[in-house]
Amino acid sequence: MASQIISLSSIATPNNGVDLDEIMQQKAEHQGCGTSGGSGKASCGTGAGQGDLAPEIWEKVKNHPCYSEEAHHHYARMHVAVAPACNIQCNYCNRKYDCANESRPGVVSEKLTPEQAAKKVLAVASTIPQMTVLGIAGPGDPLANPEKTFKTFELISKTAPDIKLCLSTNGLALPDHVDTIAGFNVDHVTITINMVDADVGALIYPWIYYKNKRYKGREAAQILTDRQMQGLEMLTERGILCKVNSVMIPGINDHHLVEVNRAVKSRGAFLHNIMPLISAPEHGTVFGLNGQRGPTAQELKALQDSCEGEMNMMRHCRQCRADAVGLLGEDRSAEFTTEAVMAMDVEYDLESRKAYQSLVEQERQATADAKRAELETLAGEQSDVKILIAVATKGSGRVNEHFGHATEFQIYEASASGAKFVGHRRVDLYCQGGYGEEEALETTIIRAINDCTAVFVAKIGGCPKASLEAAGIDAVDRYAFEYIEQSVIAYYRDYLDNIRSGAIVHGQRGDAEIRQGAYIAA
Amino acid sequence: MAFKIVSSQCTSCSACEPECPNMAISEKNGTFVIDPAKCTECINYFDEPQCVAVCPVDDTCIIDNNYPRYVA
Ligand code: SF4
Numbered sequence: 120m121a122s123q124i125i126s127l128s129s130i131a132t133p134n135n136g137v138d139l140d141e142i143m144q145q146k147a148e149h150q151g152c153g154t155s156g157g158s159g160k161a162s163c164g165t166g167a168g169q170g171d172l173a174p175e176i177w178e179k180v181k182n183h184p185c186y187s188e189e190a191h192h193h194y195a196r197m198h199v200a201v202a203p204a205c206n207i208q209c210n211y212c213n214r215k216y217d218c219a220n221e222s223r224p225g226v227v228s229e230k231l232t233p234e235q236a237a238k239k240v241l242a243v244a245s246t247i248p249q250m251t252v253l254g255i256a257g258p259g260d261p262l263a264n265p266e267k268t269f270k271t272f273e274l275i276s277k278t279a280p281d282i283k284l285c286l287s288t289n290g291l292a293l294p295d296h297v298d299t300i301a302g303f304n305v306d307h308v309t310i311t312i313n314m315v316d317a318d319v320g321a322l323i324y325p326w327i328y329y330k331n332k333r334y335k336g337r338e339a340a341q342i343l344t345d346r347q348m349q350g351l352e353m354l355t356e357r358g359i360l361c362k363v364n365s366v367m368i369p370g371i372n373d374h375h376l377v378e379v380n381r382a383v384k385s386r387g388a389f390l391h392n393i394m395p396l397i398s399a400p401e402h403g404t405v406f407g408l409n410g411q412r413g414p415t416a417q418e419l420k421a422l423q424d425s426c427e428g429e430m431n432m433m434r435h436c437r438q439c440r441a442d443a444v445g446l447l448g449e450d451r452s453a454e455f456t457t458e459a460v461m462a463m464d465v466e467y468d469l470e471s472r473k474a475y476q477s478l479v480e481q482e483r484q485a486t487a488d489a490k491r492a493e494l495e496t497l498a499g500e501q502s503d504v505k506i507l508i509a510v511a512t513k514g515s516g517r518v519n520e521h522f523g524h525a526t527e528f529q530i531y532e533a534s535a536s537g538a539k540f541v542g543h544r545r546v547d548l549y550c551q552g553g554y555g556e557e558e559a560l561e562t563t564i565i566r567a568i569n570d571c572t573a574v575f576v577a578k579i580g581g582c583p584k585a586s587l588e589a590a591g592i593d594a595v596d597r598y599a600f601e602y603i604e605q606s607v608i609a610y611y612r613d614y615l616d617n618i619r620s621g622a623i624v625h626g627q628r629g630d631a632e633i634r635q636g637a638y639i640a641a
Numbered sequence: 642m643a644f645k646i647v648s649s650q651c652t653s654c655s656a657c658e659p660e661c662p663n664m665a666i667s668e669k670n671g672t673f674v675i676d677p678a679k680c681t682e683c684i685n686y687f688d689e690p691q692c693v694a695v696c697p698v699d700d701t702c703i704i705d706n707n708y709p710r711y712v713a
């Protein structure tokens with residue numbers, strides 16, 4: 120195991136005589152290029168490949184759908200809900216209700232024992248060969264349930280050693296468990312860090328339970344942030360990759376997150392994922408009930424952009440349900456209920472999984488090559504025009520979803536430096552907003568992608584096409600089944616040509632809405 | 642001499658179970674219950690009742706008035 124634990128300092132490539140700060144700076148930059156959205160940065164090459172990332176880190180993240188924006192088109196992860204207990208209270212969480220329509224992070228309908236969970240993982244991995252990652256993320260805090268969490272890891276690492284293990288934690292108990300985590304060869308840990316200032320923390324966390332005592336207010340937040348920073352440093356020391364999640368809460372920590380970004384980056388986090396607050400009164404959370412709003416798409420992107428200069432941002436997180444199974448964005452958990460799984464006769468076939476995964480590798484390479492070739496046609500292009508393009512896709516990095524069937528759109532930013540993935544817009548659950556009718560659905564989608572210049576689809580009907588055009592969004596089906604990034608670049612090139620010839624006038628688009636609720640496919 | 646759990650409020654999150662110094666808490670029919678014969682209100686162990694301190698739902702672990710207060 121020790122050989123797999125790499126030292127993060129090996130990422131730095133110090134020149135002769137550079138001082139430590141400079142090395143740290145390089146280290147952070149190298150980590151920053153690791154996974155998603157690197158295409159905008161010259162040093163990151165294509166964003167689909169390794170770039171200049173240390174081979175050990177690239178090895179760890181390249182097939183991880185949560186960490187690599189490019190891998191999440193091809194590989195799948197699952198979460199098992201073995202950890203119901205929590206040791207802190209967050210104002211955006213309410214563990215009192217477990218409603219079937221619920222889909223916020225932290226809410227799952229099925230709690231599993233470690234034995235049930237292990238069997239479920241094996242069953243899923245045998246059926247879905249792209250399943251390469253198992254995460255434990257709740258519904259409570261995995262480290263507030265250490266026995267259950269580690270028992271699950273133990274069972275799985277015995278039978279399915281090729282599955283990567285990861286866990287998400289609030290960090291309070293993290294320093295106590297870092298060595299166990301390292302012992303299980305858990306190579307990814309996610310810590311949710313929403314603040315590094317106890318005054319901000321007091322507005323987010325009403326209390327924590329620590330060392331047999333309930334702490335409140337500033338005191339609670341101070342303990343939490345100290346433990347989070349300590350845990351992060353300990354993970355970095357042991358060479359365990361650490362991602363930081365932050366929930367953007369407008370008016371509470373939105374400006375402060377830039378400071379959080381700096382703090383976690385300096386402690387060696389390799390990725391920072393800023394997620395919008397999910398709050399609706401029917402969730403019964405403190406923020407839901409007191410009317411705390413979530414950010415708009417533009418606010419979220421602005422914050423991600425302002426942090427990106429310093430560190431890599433993760434924009435493809437869909438805040439999935441903790442028990443979601445399948446490719447990100449595609450939930451197959453209904454096939455794998457506890458009942459169904461326990462009745463299954465599971466045979467774990469490592470070889471056929473490997474064979475399948477090598478096919479996926481080829482497809483991935485083809486996508487990257489196509490993008491590189493297309494990018495060359497943009498060489499020498501000087502323009503500060505940037506446009507957003509929404510894409511209907513089922514995965515594999517292609518424009519392959521019918522407009523009417525899309526439950527979400529992937530958003531790409533096209534600029535003279537190429538195509539960059541910047542996020543998702545969900546359009547499922549539209550009935551929750553009270554828009555059940557066909558026509559209203561179109562309005563919902565338009566609201567969700569209102570900041571986009573075009574939407575790429577495999578197919579689209581005449582009516583929705585007309586409504587989109589009326590809203591100033593170009594509905595494009597000529598790239599059906601083509602590679603997404605290649606198409607985005609091609610469209611952008613035409614767009615620039617059209618501006619030059621005067622056929623179109625480039626204008627700013629408005630803001631868009633972020634749908635409330637975590638991702639579930641209908 | 643005991644605390645009890647208001648079962649209609651309990652989320653079955655299990656957080657209280659391992660914290661009880663007397664192993665008085667267990668799962669029964671989907672929710673958690675306190676054995677009044679074992680509960681000492683955490684007296685002699687901790688400054689505050691652990692089940693109350695860890696429970697995510699306010700007023701779910703409460704004094705059971707059917708029993709006299711625990712005397713150490
Ligand atoms: S919520 Fe979904 S996208 Fe986000 S880290 Fe978890 S599995 Fe990955």
Ligand code: SF4
Nearest residue numbers: 661680681683690692
């Ligand atoms: S008050 Fe203390 S002893 Fe009684 S049930 Fe709660 S944790 Fe156990």
Ligand code: SF4
Nearest residue numbers: 651652654655657696
């Ligand atoms: S901590 Fe509270 S909600 Fe959780 S099981 Fe115990 S009594 Fe129920």
